Amino acid sequence: MLTVSELSKATQVTPDAIRHYVSIGLLTPSRSPDNGYKLFGDGDIRKVKFIRRAKGLGFTLRDIQTIFDNSHDGLSPCPAVRDIIQQRINENRSKLAELNSLQQRMDDALEKWQSMPDGEPDGEAICHLIESLI
Amino acid sequence: MLTVSELSKATQVTPDAIRHYVSIGLLTPSRSPDNGYKLFGDGDIRKVKFIRRAKGLGFTLRDIQTIFDNSHDGLSPCPAVRDIIQQRINENRSKLAELNSLQQRMDDALEKWQSMPDGEPDGEAICHLIESLI
DNA sequence: GTAAACCCTAGGTGTTACACACAGGTCAAT
DNA sequence: ATTGACCTGTGTGTAACACCTAGGGTTTAC
Structure with missing residues (x-):
């Protein structure tokens, strides 16, 4: 399980950006019972990289949310x-x-x-x- | 003296945009003692048209504010x-x-x-x- | 005379994708 | 125990407005 800063280093994305993705629902980390810190799994590294690639192709974060939603509902995005x-x-x-x-x-x-x-x-x-x- | 909507019609600029220009200090209307409405003079028509021309040339509203400030201080902008x-x-x-x-x-x-x-x-x-x- | 229709106001929210700042809690090392 | 680095949530700022709300005024039609 990764903290914000660890995910940040693993993906080369700023902690602020990661927190932003969480705040709009693109990432949904669990919380440490000890200190309330956000905890990310390995899948989130792939997810952040996906976000970056999609952004680089001109997709907005809202577009990416739509893609995630479709994917989550078992539909082909x-x-x-x-x-x-x-x-x-x-x-x-x-x-x-x-x-x-x-x-x-x-x-x-x-x-x-x-x-x-x-x-x-x-x-x-x-x-x-x-x-x-x- | 012109109200917001009259200035809007005279310049083909939306009332919201005019209120925005007032709120950031590009326009400084007086107020009607009767109802508190903003009141603009003829010079404001020229000023709004200037703003639009400058914006059309790529100047930001902050740039335009700078130009107004210089001009106001007697400097050549x-x-x-x-x-x-x-x-x-x-x-x-x-x-x-x-x-x-x-x-x-x-x-x-x-x-x-x-x-x-x-x-x-x-x-x-x-x-x-x-x-x-x- | 009154009601509908339309004018005005200030103030707040939403837009994009974060960066930055703040106050305070947490953690490893000394 | 303290220092320094790192974490948290929350709020603000960015550009230039558009849109909405709630309230009040005015004009026009009947």
């Missing part, structure tokens, strides 16, 4: 896994498109501003650099 | 504005790189999974799709 990742892929595409267009706007603005002089506050404009872009 | 956007540009590049590599991983995973059969929970693996990717 695989169809849900395919559905979820398809959603995350779509979301990520939107995010990428947004960030790319933001990048464009920022680059354009900075380039334009390089050649513009500073302006003092005049009670009219707040920052003429930013307000120069309509 | 322009040098700070250039510095800040350079930082945001760098951050955005990192984020883009991350999201692009995530996209790659997700696409690869989904493609691989399309041809894999579902697996039932077997007490060993949680989800063999995810665990198939080392």
Whole structure:
């Protein structure tokens, strides 16, 4: 049986993260009758590693909870896994498109501003650099 | 003098967002002696529009607060504005790189999974799709 | 005149995945 | 017995709001 810090070392995941996983129900350690400390089994090492791999693939912790729930109910989580990742892929595409267009706007603005002089506050404009872009 | 909802309509910004700007000090309305309602002046319309333009350029609300503070102190915010956007540009590049590599991983995973059969929970693996990717 | 419909307010919660801080209990070694 | 390291739960902060509640005001329709 492992304590939080031991599980942390075994998985290279911070104790705070592990406590967080416990608090949202991803991990369900038993408690030491002596001191109330959380006690994890060997399966929890695999579980934490699974969480990390899934997170690295774009799954949210809530997604992972869903996968665990399915798995626990004896259902195959695989169809849900395919559905979820398809959603995350779509979301990520939107995010990428947004960030790319933001990048464009920022680059354009900075380039334009390089050649513009500073302006003092005049009670009219707040920052003429930013307000120069309509 | 405008109420929250009037300012909202004048700027196409939700009342909640306007209240949020007030709560963090970006806007400082006076209060109606009658009913305690927030009262905004015409300058606040320009201010909200400025906030939106700056946000659209990647500035955070805290950045915008800094700009307002400089401007209020009689300093030119322009040098700070250039510095800040350079930082945001760098951050955005990192984020883009991350999201692009995530996209790659997700696409690869989904493609691989399309041809894999579902697996039932077997007490060993949680989800063999995810665990198939080392 | 009154009731419905709609306006406003402050304050609290939820969103994501933790990091950090705090006050106090626990443990091994000295 | 004390020190120092480690543990506990709980609460706060992060970004920028959206949503909800409970309460009060106002306007409009009948």
